[in-house]
Amino acid sequence: MSLLTVKENISMVNNGNTDIVSAVQSNSNVVFDTKDLNLWYGETHALKDINLTINEKEVTAIIGPSGCGKSTYLKTLNRMVELVPTVRTTGEITYKGKSILDKSSKVEELRTHVGMVFQKPNPFPKSIYDNIAYGPRIHGIRNKKILDEIVEKSLRGAYIWDEVKDRLKENAYGLSGGQQQRLCIARTLAIEPDVILMDEPTSALDPKSTLKIEDLVQELKKDYSIIIVTHNMQQAARISDRTAFFLNGEVVEFDVTDTIFTKPTDNRTEDYISGRFG
Amino acid sequence: MAANSKLERDHEIDVKQMIEKNKQSKSFSQVVEKIVPIMLFLFAIITVLTTVGIVMTLLSETIEFFKRVPIWDFFTGTVLKPMSQNPEFGVLPLINGTIISSLIAMLVAGPIGLMAAIYLSEYASDRVRKVLKPMLEILAGIPTIVYGFFAFTFVTPVIRSIWPDVEATNILSPGIVMGIMIIPMIASLSEDAMSSVPNSIRDGALGLGATRLETTFKVVMPAALSGIIASFVLGISRAIGETMIVTIASGSSKNFTFDITQSMQTMTAYIVEVSGGEAAAGTTIYYSLYAVAMTLFVFTLLMNLLARYVSRKFREEY
Amino acid sequence: MKYIDAEQVSKRMGTRIAKNNLLKSLFFMATLFGLIVLAILIYRVVVDSVGWIDWNFLTGKLSTAAERAGIMGAILGTFWMMLVVAPVTLILGIGTAIYLELYAKKGRFQAIIQTNISNLAGVPSIVYGILGLTIFVRAMEMGNIILAGGLTLSLLILPIVIVAAQEAIRAVPGFLSEASYGMGATKWQTIKNVILPAALPGILTGAILALSRAIGETAPLTVIGIPALIIPFPEGIFDKFTALPMQIYYWTLDSSLVAEYANLAAATIVVLLLLLFVLNSAAIFIRNKFQQRF
Numbered sequence: 001m002s003l004l005t006v007k008e009n010i011s012m013v014n015n016g017n018t019d020i021v022s023a024v025q026s027n028s029n030v031v032f033d034t035k036d037l038n039l040w041y042g043e044t045h046a047l048k049d050i051n052l053t054i055n056e057k058e059v060t061a062i063i064g065p066s067g068c069g070k071s072t073y074l075k076t077l078n079r080m081v082e083l084v085p086t087v088r089t090t091g092e093i094t095y096k097g098k099s100i101l102d103k104s105s106k107v108e109e110l111r112t113h114v115g116m117v118f119q120k121p122n123p124f125p126k127s128i129y130d131n132i133a134y135g136p137r138i139h140g141i142r143n144k145k146i147l148d149e150i151v152e153k154s155l156r157g158a159y160i161w162d163e164v165k166d167r168l169k170e171n172a173y174g175l176s177g178g179q180q181q182r183l184c185i186a187r188t189l190a191i192e193p194d195v196i197l198m199d200e201p202t203s204a205l206d207p208k209s210t211l212k213i214e215d216l217v218q219e220l221k222k223d224y225s226i227i228i229v230t231h232n233m234q235q236a237a238r239i240s241d242r243t244a245f246f247l248n249g250e251v252v253e254f255d256v257t258d259t260i261f262t263k264p265t266d267n268r269t270e271d272y273i274s275g276r277f278g
Numbered sequence: 279m280a281a282n283s284k285l286e287r288d289h290e291i292d293v294k295q296m297i298e299k300n301k302q303s304k305s306f307s308q309v310v311e312k313i314v315p316i317m318l319f320l321f322a323i324i325t326v327l328t329t330v331g332i333v334m335t336l337l338s339e340t341i342e343f344f345k346r347v348p349i350w351d352f353f354t355g356t357v358l359k360p361m362s363q364n365p366e367f368g369v370l371p372l373i374n375g376t377i378i379s380s381l382i383a384m385l386v387a388g389p390i391g392l393m394a395a396i397y398l399s400e401y402a403s404d405r406v407r408k409v410l411k412p413m414l415e416i417l418a419g420i421p422t423i424v425y426g427f428f429a430f431t432f433v434t435p436v437i438r439s440i441w442p443d444v445e446a447t448n449i450l451s452p453g454i455v456m457g458i459m460i461i462p463m464i465a466s467l468s469e470d471a472m473s474s475v476p477n478s479i480r481d482g483a484l485g486l487g488a489t490r491l492e493t494t495f496k497v498v499m500p501a502a503l504s505g506i507i508a509s510f511v512l513g514i515s516r517a518i519g520e521t522m523i524v525t526i527a528s529g530s531s532k533n534f535t536f537d538i539t540q541s542m543q544t545m546t547a548y549i550v551e552v553s554g555g556e557a558a559a560g561t562t563i564y565y566s567l568y569a570v571a572m573t574l575f576v577f578t579l580l581m582n583l584l585a586r587y588v589s590r591k592f593r594e595e596y
Numbered sequence: 597m598k599y600i601d602a603e604q605v606s607k608r609m610g611t612r613i614a615k616n617n618l619l620k621s622l623f624f625m626a627t628l629f630g631l632i633v634l635a636i637l638i639y640r641v642v643v644d645s646v647g648w649i650d651w652n653f654l655t656g657k658l659s660t661a662a663e664r665a666g667i668m669g670a671i672l673g674t675f676w677m678m679l680v681v682a683p684v685t686l687i688l689g690i691g692t693a694i695y696l697e698l699y700a701k702k703g704r705f706q707a708i709i710q711t712n713i714s715n716l717a718g719v720p721s722i723v724y725g726i727l728g729l730t731i732f733v734r735a736m737e738m739g740n741i742i743l744a745g746g747l748t749l750s751l752l753i754l755p756i757v758i759v760a761a762q763e764a765i766r767a768v769p770g771f772l773s774e775a776s777y778g779m780g781a782t783k784w785q786t787i788k789n790v791i792l793p794a795a796l797p798g799i800l801t802g803a804i805l806a807l808s809r810a811i812g813e814t815a816p817l818t819v820i821g822i823p824a825l826i827i828p829f830p831e832g833i834f835d836k837f838t839a840l841p842m843q844i845y846y847w848t849l850d851s852s853l854v855a856e857y858a859n860l861a862a863a864t865i866v867v868l869l870l871l872l873f874v875l876n877s878a879a880i881f882i883r884n885k886f887q888q889r890f
Contacts, residue, residue, distance in 0.1 A: 080778060085702075112297060112780035122771040125794055135779040136293060138789065140300030150293055184775070191779055192293045307782065314784045315699045321691035322700070325713050325758070328751050332723060335730040393626030401620050402627075410627055417630050419805075419872065420637070421812025423841045424865050427848045428637050431644070431858050446852070461630045487605075489616040512718075519720025521815035526848055546722050546815070553729060553819040571726050575719065582718035 029056040030096075031195055031225045032077055037091035039072060041084060046072050048249045050091070054242075056194075059217060059226045061240030061257065063233055065272065069249040070229045071119075074197050077227065078114040079107045096194075112139065114195040115188035120204050121180035123172035123187070128155075128164050131172050131183060135191035150190050158186035159216055178209025185216065196220065198228040202235065214239050233273060237261050245269045336575055339568035346562050352569060358532040358543075360552065360563045367566050369573060371534040375542035376577075379453045379524055380517035382538065386457025387513055391464025392506065398465065399472035400494045411466070418462040426526035429455035434527060447529030447541040456523050460513045467512065471505020472498055508589035515581035519574065521546035545574040641869070644862030653863060658826045658838075662856035667864055669829050673742065673837035674811060674871075676830050680746025681753070681810050686803055688750070689757030690792075693799075696758075697765045698787060717755040724752040725819030733820055740821045743833045748816050753806040760802020764795040797886035804879040808872045814841040840868045 032054040039047035047069045054060050062070040075081040076093065079100065093100050100110050123131050132151040141147060151168070155161040160182040164175070172183055181201055188196055198217070202210040217226055217239050230236050236243050237257060244254040245266075253260060253269045264270045344352070347367045355368015394414070398407050434451040438444045444451075475498050483493040499506065521544075529541035530551050543551070552567045656666020692713075700706040728748025738744040768791050776786040822842045830837040844864045851858035 078778065080774065083774070083777065108780045108782050110780075111778060116778035118771060118774060118778070120771060122775045124772060124775065124790060134776070134789065135781075136297075138776075138779065138781045138785045139297040141293070141296055146296070187775075188779065190293070191297065307785075311782050311784050315695070318691045318695035318699060321688050322695040322709055324688055325692060325716060325754060326709060328727070328754070329712050329716060331731060332719065332727050335727060336723075339730075390626045390629055393623045394630065397620070397623035397627045401623060410631075413631055413634075414627070417634050419808065419876065420634075421814065421841060421868065421872070423812065423814040423844050423848075424637070424641070424869070427844060427858075427861055427865060428640065430848055431851065431861075432636075432640050458630060458633050465627075465630075489612050491616040491619050492612070515718060519722065521720070521722045521818075522845065525815075525818075526845070546720065549722055549726065550815065550818045553725070553821065559734065568726070571723055575723050578718060578720055579715065582715060586714075 030054065031056045032227075033094045033097075035092045035094075037073075037076065037093060038089065039069075039076060039081070040086075040088045041072075042086040046249050047076070047089075050251055052244060052251060052254060054225065054227060056225045057221060057223070058241040059221050059228060059239055061236035061243045062227065062229045062246060063231075063236050063243060063272075064246035064252075066231075068246040070246045071199055073246065074199055074227060074229045075116075076101075077195075077197055078111050078116055080111075080116065082107070112191055113193050114197060115191065115193035116197040117181070117185050117188055117199065117201045119200045121177055121184050123175070123180050123183050125171065125173060127169045128172050128175070128183060129168040131187050132190050135187060139191060154186040154190040155183075157189045157220070158182045159212070159219070160186060176209070178205050178212060181205060181209065181213060182216065185213075185220075189220075193224065195225045195227065198226065200229055200231055203231055210235075233261075245272060247272070332575065336568055336572040339565055340572040343562070343565035343569040346565065347569075356534040358534075358548075360566060365562065367562070367569075368534075369545075369570060371532045372543055372545045372548050372570060373573070374534055374536075375449060375524075375528070376518055376544040376546070376574075378536065378538065378542065379449050379456060379528065379544055380514055382450060382453025383456035383460055383517040383520075384510070384514055386454050387460035387464050387517075388510060390457075391461045391509075391513070392468055394461065394465040395468035395472060395506075396494055396499075399469045400490060400498065411469075414462040414465055417459070418466075420459070422459065422520060422522040423526075425455050425459050426452070426522040429523055429527035441539070444539040445529075445541055447527060447531075448539050449524075449528050449542040450538045452523045452527035453538070455527070456517050456520050459520070459523070460516055463516060464509045464513045467509030468502070468506045471502040471509065474505070475501045504589050504591070508585040511581055511585040511588060515578045515585065518581065519546065519578050521550060525550045545570050545577075549574070638869075641862045641865045644859050645866045648859045648863040649866060654867070657829075658843075660826075662854060662860055665860055667840065667843055667867065669827065670838050670840045670843040670864070671867070672830050673839040673842075676742045676833055676835075676837065677746045677749065677839060678807060678811065680743055680833055681750045682803075682807060684747065684750040685754055685757045685806065686799075689754055689803065689806075690761050690799060692754075692758045693761030693765055694787060694792075697762055698783070698791070713755045713758055717759070720815075721752055721813055722815040722819060724748055725816030727751065728816055729819050729821070740823070740836060741834050742830055742837045745817055745820055745822070745837070745839070746833065748820060749810040749813055752813065752816060753810045756806040756809065757799075757803050760806065761795070761799045764798025764802065765791060767798060768794040797882050801879045801883045801887075804875055804882070808875040808879075811871065811875070812841055812868065814845055817842050818845065840864055840871075844868065 030053055032052070034050050034052040034054075037047055037050040038045070050073060052073075062074065064070045072081060076089065077095075077100075081087050081089075089101055091101075095110065095114065099105065124134060126134070129151055132154050133147045136147060136150050141150070152161060152165075155164060160179060163179060164183070167174075172180065175183060181204075185196070185201075202213050205213065214235065217228065220226060228236075228240065240257045242255065243257045243260040245252045245260065245264075245268075247268055253264055253266045255264075260269065261273060264273065352367055352369050354370065355366060356370045357366045357368045358371045359366045398410060402410065429451045433455055434444070434446065434448065437448075437451055437454075438446075479497055479501060480493055483497045484490075488496070524544045525547040528543065528547060530543050530547065531541040532543050532548075533540055535542065548570050549567055552563055552570075558564060652664075653666050654671070655668050656664065658667070658669055659665040692709075696706060696709060700709070725748060728744060728751070732738050732744035732747050733740055736744075772790050772794060773786050776790045781789070817839060822838050823836070824846045827836050827838065844861050847857040847861035847864065851861060
């Protein structure tokens with residue numbers, strides 16, 4: 001299956017900012033390619049002619065004022081947006097070359113490859129162990145030993161193993177908000193996705209927990225492509241390679257993060273970044 | 279963080295591959311995914327079938343009954359003598375008994391339930407309400423057969439000691455006990471209606487120097503009127519459909535009378551009496567059971583629809 | 597000129613406040629009225645039953661001789677009947693609730709089912725008895741066995757269980773199912789693994805309360821035709837039976853003939869109320885202990 005291209009160790013072309021411009025043109029592997037995407041909630045035109053190309057193993061930040069469509073776009077990438085019954089889309093999104101919006105593609109399969117971390121930490125009211133094992137289990141992995149291994153690996157991957165290893169059987173609701181969010185990230189890692197979508201993952205957290213998540217994102221970038229919606233422009237500047245600025249359902253500007261924050265080409269981007277609105 | 283080992287993906291198990299492998303054997307779960315909604319739909323249909331079943335059985339047997347007893351005689355007849363040599367099937371004595379017992383019940387439950395609702399919603403502190411409300415709900419959870427026993431062995435003797443004219447089986451005692459049974463229903467529904475009146479409206483009146491009482495009667499109750507009326511209508515519906523209390527405590531005289539000291543039969547009690555064995559299938563008495571049940575069903579259905587209409591139509595928008 | 601005469605107002609204020617206080621006590625007494633009656637009722641029943649509840653009464657067979665009568669048959673009948681009612685209502689009730697809340701498209705059809713359920717909840721229990729008599733006892737030729745009684749009571753409490761299950765399912769926050777969908781779970785996997793476990797305490801609480809309603813129901817059973825005869829202990833759902841409320845009914849009716857039957861009825865009521873008390877406590881326990889607050 002083409003979706004499952006074995007992950008080669010692609011050299012990190014865009015590790016340093018200097019190479020990035022060339023990386024834009026270079027055929028560094030594209031994960032998501034969005035062409036002329038339009039989306040309506042009932043009568044509301046929420047996304048207008050979106051064209052975006054998202055590269056593999058980068059952190060792509062999406063910024064913009066509330067209601068600009070950034071979360072909607074993110075949720076279109078794993079089709080979570082379809083949970084709203086009145087939603088309607090036109091245009092095309094391909095994931096690794098395969099179109100995802102048509103009905104024939106299986107949404108469950110897409111979501112196995114494109115994990116998601118939500119705005120508010122949302123662990124299940126189950127034990128820490130069962131939270132992590134949830135994904136593997138629904139995908140048919142039942143072997144206790146393998147599950148144990150997956151749980152440990154995922155928790156280590158989200159840098160929370162040391163904090164919870166002695167209480168794996170305890171309810172996840174006993175964890176702090178920041179820990180819960182890292183648990184949710186670990187839960188996503190457990191099904192080994194290629195892409196992790198993050199919908200304002202730190203908006204409900206205190207500064208210390210926020211920093212931990214940001215560090216984690218930097219680590220995860222080595223293995224995953226990350227798309228993060230954030231309200232916090234400093235956060236976008238700190239952790240992302242590329243930034244898209246959304247306004248009123250349109251992409252105003254999409255470029256290397258440095259460029260966006262230092263010499264944006266569009267006035268509206270500059271206005272937003274300098275805090276004139278939003 | 280440095281203590282953590284790096285995420286290693288090359289060696290160890292390949293979750294991805296396992297997930298993919300399981301995908302191939304997923305046809306079973308795909309079938310489940312398709313079958314489950316159909317199965318659940320069939321479950322949901324059972325409630326519709328119940329209604330259809332009730333209406334169809336009542337209707338078909340009632341039609342059979344009206345082939346034997348003219349519909350006009352049934353609804354206007356004041357004499358009910360199903361077991362007699364020359365049987366007569368007038369339903370008015372039963373309707374009369376039903377209405378009188380429900381009226382007595384509402385005379386008890388209406389004022390007391392409403393006053394309790396006012397107390398709970400307007401006067402009681404949160405703490406007091408938290409104690410009193412569940413206790414009232416216990417009253418609603420007592421099986422009606424227990425109320426029947428209570429009416430027959432306690433309330434009737436008490437009434438007779440005060441008012442000796444009252445017969446051993448009479449409509450008064452079960453009417454009162456039915457009222458007591460309905461108190462929690464009226465109290466709770468009316469309280470819901472009154473406590474959903476926003477405090478800002480209340481404060482407006484209180485701020486002008488009105489007392490609690492004046493605020494309740496002039497502001498809160500008018501605003502909650504639709505809910506209060508709905509609770510009364512539902513109470514009446516409940517009284518009409520109530521069976522065991524009247525069956526036990528009111529006896530089985532099919533008198534067409536307004537004398538509450540006497541025994542009267544309600545529609546429900548008639549159904550119990552007739553279905554309790556004597557009537558063989560196919561006899562007119564047997565079919566009369568369905569005609570009476572149909573009348574009862576229509577009565578309560580109309581009441582329930584009325585209650586819903588009232589609470590919808592006159593719902594205040596805050 | 598002033599329209600409001602301050603003196604008049606303060607003069608009338610006294611009576612207004614007095615009226616308020618007077619009626620407040622009246623309202624309070626109205627609230628207490630029901631509770632006082634409840635206390636009298638329980639007191640009467642307990643007093644009447646004193647000396648009648650013993651081992652022999654609980655485990656013995658029915659008898660026309662009051663001193664020798666026991667209610668084991670009725671206890672077993674109620675027990676077996678609940679063994680029919682509980683699974684039937686749980687499966688149908690939860691299934692219907694899941695369908696209505698999670699599968700059905702919001703529209704005309706769903707609205708019809710929903711309205712129908714609330715109408716069914718208002719149908720008098722005796723009408724269900726007639727349905728049971730016509731369909732289960734006669735048309736399906738079951739006769740007046742436990743299964744027929746159980747199915748009849750199941751239909752009776754089904755609307756209550758459905759509504760309780762719907763409320764419990766609605767109370768499960770959307771972010772939990774989002775998390776599940778987000779990991780590639782299918783709809784049924786999400787329902788089975790996330791939504792139902794989270795809703796279960798609420799569903800069980802509602803179901804137990806509905807079950808205690810069924811245990812006390814008498815009218816449908818009288819219609820189905822539970823004999824007042826002495827029958828052997830039921831050994832399964834295909835046996836003829838009597839049940840606790842039926843026994844109370846018959847003994848109360850005959851208490852004008854044999855005074856001791858009133859004591860037997862009271863003793864049976866005590867057993868029934870204790871059973872309901874235990875069930876209700878269990879429901880409250882489950883609600884407080886397992887209900888997850890999100």
